[in-house]
Amino acid sequence: MSSTLSELSEYTVQDLIEQIAFVLSYSVYSYADTIPYIGRHLAQLSRDQPELSSRIFCLQSRAGAASIILGEFSQTPGSCRQPRAIISTVQSLDYMRSTLSKNLAGMTSPLVFNVAAIDFDLEMNPQINYIPALEFARENNLGLVTSRFAEEVQHMSIFATLSALYRPTAHVYDGLILAKETRIYLDSGSVYTAYKSILEDLRTNSFKSPEEPSKVILHKVNLAFGTNYAPFEYYGSPLVSKVLVVFGSVEYRVAREYIDSSDSVGLINVRVFRPFYEDELLTAIPSTAKRIDVLGQVSKAGEVSDNYFHSILYQDIIAAIYDSNRFSPLPRARDFKYLPCMKWTVSQLSQIVEEDHSPSRTVGDVHWCFTSSVASEDVSTSSSVSTLPTDIDPGTSLSNMGYEPLEPVTTMSSWNSAAQALCFKEAFNYQLKLRPDLAEHTYVVRVQENKRLTPKSYDRNIFHIEFDISGTSMNYEIGEALGIHGQNDPTEACDFLEFYGLKGNEIIELPSRDDTEVFESRTTLQVAMQNIDLFGKPLKRFYRELADYATDEAEKRKLSILASAEGAVLFKHRSDVEMVTYVDILREFESARPPFQELIKMISPLKRREYSIASSQKVHPTSVHLLVVVVNWQDPWERTRFGHCTRYLSNLQPILMAGLGTGLAPFRAFVEHRAWQKQQGIAIGKVFLYLGSRHQREEYLYGDEFEAYENAGIITLLGKAFSRDQPHKVYIQDIMRNTLPEIVDAFIVENGSFYLCGPIWPVPDVTQVLEDAVIMHSKSMKAEKVPNTKKIIEQLKDDSRYVLEVY
Secondary structure, eight states, X not given: OGGGSOOEEEEEHHHHXXXXXXXXXXXXXXXXXXXXXXXXXXXXXXXXXXXGGGTEEEOOOOTTTTHHHHHHHHTSOTTOOSOEEEEEEHHHXXXXXXXXXXXXXXXXXXXXXXXXXXXXXXXXXXXXXXXHHHHHHHHHTOEEEEXXXXXXXXXXXXXXXXXXXXXXXXXXXXXXXXXXOEEEEEOHHHHHHHHHHHHHHHTTOOOSSTTHHHHHHHHHHHHHHTOOOOSEEEESOXXXXXXXXXXXXXXXXXXXXXXXXXXXXXXXXXXXXXXXOHHHHHHHSOTTOOEEEXXXXXXXXXXHHOTTOOOHHHHHHHHHHHHOOOOSSOOEEEEEEEOTTOOOOHHHHHHHHHOOSOSEEEETTEEEEOOTTSOOTTTTTOSSSOOOOSOOOTTOOGGXXXXXXXXXXXXXXXXXXXXXXXXXXXXXTOOOOSOTTOSSOOOOOEEEEEEEOSOTTSSSOEEEEEEEOTTSOOOOOTTOEEEEOOOOOHHHHHHHHHHTTOOTTOEEEEEOSSOTTSEEEEEHHHIIIIIBOTTSOOOHHHHHHHHTTBOSHHHHHHHHHHTSGGGHHHHHHIIIIIOOOHHHHHXXXXXXXXXXXXXXXXXXXXXXXXXXXOSOTTTOXXXXXXXXEOOEEEOTTOXXXXXXXHHHXXXXXXXXXXXXXXXXXXXXXXXXXXXXXXXTTOOOOOOEEEEEESOHHHHOTTHHHHHHHHHTTSOSEEEEEETTSSSSOOOHHHHHHHTHHHHIIIIIITOOOEEEEEOSTTHHHHHHHHHHHHHHHHHHTTOSSOOOHHHHHHHHHHTTSEEEEEO
């Protein structure tokens, strides 16, 4: 292959990643608008070559980001196996989580993420933050790989793209320092040749598990480029007593410099974090190691000094060591927790690694502790650390080994203690707080209207809901979204509590999220309805933890298999096809009955849902409106299932709720805002509103309002397309084409802005109408040359005069 890898080009690391994404992918979606040098190369490509607009999408990072990707996937044949690529920062990735988390497993085309690990601290200083990417990969069963040096980025980008053919994969890298480095790399043609060569080799492989392809692909990348990459890469003497484990380029560089001056410490670089190859990790650790120190990044200051909280990297490392029988006695381990703002130096790393006697200690911004999951080197002289048994059964967990847990104890309590605290608040230092388990500011508001807009005989329940926000400090702008904390259905929650042998009025005390010495009192019904996602999809971790409580050996083994690589296919089928819930699993494995106070730690918490606001606060100063469609479907057992929050909202009468926005929602807010402006004596421009749906009788949403606005002169032109109300279908682009001269005047001559919100399929046709408007205007001006309409449309997008919010 060397003859095909000879031509070279110079790039920054970031530009290279974007170029490879473009060359190897069917289409590229850039959500990197917050950092100037990220997404720059793709934007330049798109400007220089307008014909690439169907392959390069430069998008805004906002709530609901990635909806366009789902829309694109729905329009792509399942046979299309060329990857789609996402360019983003970890900040942008956070915006995508709610959209992608629910849909990744069902995507028919491969998806590769290229994630720059950069965001900002509270003082807006840039920092390298890997946590959102690690969490996203763990939550959604993504592959995840990282690069240490600029020289590796090209290879890891190719590796991630190939791995995405078998499971969604993320390539995460230092977006602050590494991304700006410049190197000489293989040119695009050579990269594509190498990629195709490896791809052809892969066609001869048949894989027995979802974890196998990444390991094979890494081996083929090594053969192609003469490299020696491994999931876990060891550096140092084979006879060391201490091993340092790191993830990240800066961390590796500083650690490598420190290791070079020490004969007693070895270094493991984590390259492939997901799949987590436990066998590769154990092979990388020298058999002489007596202590393993993990540099584990965490996201919050409170997590750094919290002895009960462990970094993601540490959790996986210690679990792999415990599940093996390679070490006797087991080495001890320490979790060096640090924040993304940490500025590593060799002297600081040396200080904390060589500090050897304290089970819990802080140096600078780094905190570490010994946990009950590891043994001390000098157990004969330390009374605070217990010796671990050497004959641990592989199925045994810390929870049943007789060790005192370090985490704060959650306990079942009684009404007597709660009543005493309520009656004597000062003596018990007791406070009443609204949802203290939530980090964000939360309000309770009253529903003042909940009105179904579609007929009851129609199979889609689309409804309008209004909340009274008077008395709160809530403010919102047009185009924003409202976050709703939904609740589980009360009947289903009560049924579960009865099945679990609990009464809904029993009291449970949980340690506070902010202060583990402060406890929060709630009823079991409150917890079942408001706090835990009982009817959501269980993560693999839940099966593993539940197996520890199973008393029936057959159930224990089945749960253990489902949590292992061996059961990956069965787990995926249960999750994506059968769509089992936490409650389904608990009912299936009846011998596994964790105490309720332990169960609530095992089940994922309920998360808020965000919905586009369909009102303007200028018109409705004390209320906020949503337009919501109830999500429901049938599972394989013919049970009717519902979207968690839309069901909650549709069933509510005057109380708090939230819903998903539809295409008309933001435009109703726009029109209301223009009406308010006119009432204030402010001159307003023309308003054109085109709306489309299947049937006027059933889906003419807000029709009476829009017609009233038209009669009042707020809406200048109201174009209505009801596609199925006549023998030949009429779509929104057809109505637009009938009013092309008016569009020319408002959009071209008067420099108007055009917004399109809704499903993605009309985008090409709507765009063509706007291109026709450009040509019509050019002819009216007797221009000598035919305008480059695609380039003009792209410029209008760059100027935010043609705005797409599609899904």
